[in-house]
Amino acid sequence: MSNELIALAVPALLLFSAIFILLFGFSSHYTKNRGYFITLATLFITFFISASAMNELHSIKILPQYFNSMIVYDTFSATFITLFLLGGFLTLAIAKSFIDKTNFFTHEAFVLFLFSLFGMVILTMANELLTAFISLEIASMSVYILVGLNRDSLKASEAFFKYLLLGSFAASFYLLGMMLIYAQAKSTNLDVIAEYILTTDLKAQLLIIAGGMLIMITIMFKIAAVPFGAWVLDVYEGASLPITAYMAGVFKIAVFAFALRVFLHDYISFEAIYDPLIIFGALVTMVIGSILAVIQSSIKKMLAASSVVHSGYILIAFASIGGATSNASSAIIFYLFAYFISAIGAFGVLSYISKGSDKLINFDDLDGLGKDRPIIAASLTIFLLSLAGFPSTIGFIGKFYIFTSAIESGYTFLAIFGAITAFISIYYYFKVIVHMYFKESAHLDIHYGYKVSLAFIAISAIIVVWGGIGTSLLLDIPGINALNDLSKFSIESLGL
């Protein structure tokens, strides 16, 4: 399949499937199971279509005569799209029992799920600020509603309103920033802006710099970086677990992908101006995130707070991009892989064992899990170790790349700071392990639902370990080196 066809087929299939479920949902033949499996099948098919475009280096404008080069399909977008589809698939596959046991996953939920994926797919392909804004809002709107899906829960409604209001407010900064950029560069197309920045005196570009900062505010809001991430705890807590997993594991990565494209494509010349801001953001995000994570008593909120810390690590790499030879940008992509699979896994395990109950999972609820459910407990342990950056997991390799690139760019203090943050994270991640393995069993006999979901959890855990030690010496399966090459290709394709 040609790359152009793939680029059109994936969003088209998602959209078609979404509209189909939307209509099918009113028919008497619709059951929750059918809606679920149609969604899953769509994701499965699109995943394989998209994955076939990952290996080679390519970059094409899609139908320039119709879309006015607003959409670009390169290895970068192919990689991220594949990641989102995999993330969506895993989230739903693991959450099967959750979806069965709850009554709020109506057909609209699946429709919104697909719409949000559609938005993210377009977002990573957007080569133009307005397109990016529209797709970002398509994704955000769908996620807002997904957060408030459970109408019976006060917490969910609160989270929905909080997220909606703050999110819309934050989005307005983006519009303002885009306007400022347009006022100076006379275009919203990233290529044109990049050319303008390169050909004009850097000192005469105040509006572009200011506009970039305003866009940065929106991005910082979406990735929940301090000081714009105040919503994150309440929203992650209020949303039902599969949705939290989806937001933390997939949506955040989509925003990072967009940020990376804009930063590398256009704003790399202003690196000296932005670096102090990003460094400040990274430091504050890591400190506040760590404090929040340490004081939580619910695992869901702890993971939410720790996802803030992970945004901080990625900001370190953003600050280190500067050096021309640096590997920082591919380090970001690798870290996103690592964070993606570990976060999906960790939240997935929670959604798997909570089976739709609304209550928060506290540390005490996991007591004795290691004895009762060894495979789930071992998987969760692996995900947490990876999030904590323990060697032999993919999370360690991710941190290794980020710290190396920080030292390479001369920001050794950021690397040390990151190491100290990682040290603190050991505390709150290992606390879960202590509860799972060392405490006496607290719960009665529980049936944990579908074996298939369990298989997906176990597969994700194996991927996490393989991503940390994988080498062709043992098995001829793509390991660390392959992922590294992939992130390199993605970055290279941005320059094509």
Add this chain to the structure above:
Amino acid sequence: MSVLSIMIFLPIATALILFIARININTVKIIYMIVTFVVMYLAIGLYMDFDPNASMQLVEFHPWIAEYGIAYHIGVDGVSLGIVMMNAIIMPLVAIALYKQRDKHGYWINLLFVQGGIMGAVLSLDLMLFYLFWEVMLLPIFFMIGLFGYGRNHFITMKFNMYTIFGSLMMLIAILYIAVQYKEQFGTYSFDLYDLKNTTLNTTESLLVFSGFMIAFAIKIPIFPFHTWLSDTYRSAPIGAVIVMSALMAKLGAYAIWRFLFTLLNETSHEVAPYFISIGLFGLIYFGISAMSQIHLKRMFALSSASHLSLIVVGFFIYDVYGLVGSSYLIVSHAVSSAALFLMVGMMYERTKSHYLDVLGGIASVAPRFAVFFAFFALSIVGVPLTGGFVAEVLIVLGAFDYNIGVGFITATTILIAMLFMFKMISQVLYGKVTEATKNFEDLRIHELVALVPLALLVLAMGIFPNYFIKKIEPTAKSYTVEKGMNTHE
């Protein structure tokens, strides 16, 4: 795949399979025995074939993370050989002595895992590989203390874990820093020990990198003032974990100073050596005196262990071929004696349910065989003649005198400090009044004897025929000291 790789990965792979398979506990024990005996057999074969005159041998090299020049690079030389042998010999004997007491899968699985981890850390010649094993071997200990420990074990295992990981993370930054400097000077990344040692760092940089490494090693050993996790952890840990920590992991920390710091940052290590000699000597006295005031046996032996490890550190830092050989020798002989002694403490606890000196007493009159072995191992820790510890301590003292007469004098006199608490302990536990707890004390059983006799023979052999063992270490030490321009006494 060389014999070294098999020794690393056979235990780890077995542990993983046993974890997944969930089979009967007796089968687990049998598999544990088979695997550890295979490793021991391989290790003894390795020892026989070991060519003392070739420094690094059985080297295996495979690229791992290509872009960063990280490789699976392992090899063995005279100094690492000692820890490899101890790791291979102690593990099966622990099982023989404890197999009746421990009926939990996790206990044996974790022990297998830690054996592989330690083996990997000792043999690695690539810094990232070393870091991987260094961290991974922590997990089984964390689980063992948490699952099978005593007292406030959840808190203590967490404290131990965080303490050690803090050190490791500082080491990680130091490793990354030196690798980035290497890249700037040579154009490519490498984490190979023999590449990185060519990196030039200025004084401040090398001091900082040195401290990064040293924090990790100092916590693991531990040397003063990083010892605050020590006595609680030993007290709470189950006996298998204590043996691993005191006989193997702590020694690994001392070995890592020699292997990594002295290779990478030779000049800096030389410059700061006087400080570490003083800290080591201070620790030797401080831990000795602290041990004297303990009434809990495991805490006492923990501190006694720390005291001897400080001596090992001194032996390395005096930069002398006698010191190096002596320290390597003490690593081995102390590992054997302390493993045996902790095993016997475990047996004592199993029989009397107590670790406290005032509860124990008069064991010699009830259980003579036990008393003989216990006294023998306690004395071998002190370093009485005819035991391996004596040879090692004499060598270190010789080296210390050569370094500086004052240091030599202090070393020679403070070694005796171990006698004070050991004799006090022996007189109380073995010859004091028979108490309620000890009056039905059962003498050593056959399987316990089977475990202890080889260790006792090894201690004696090391004391009576030291040449047979030292000849494997000495050429490595000599070539190393010649390379670094140290005193070789030629």
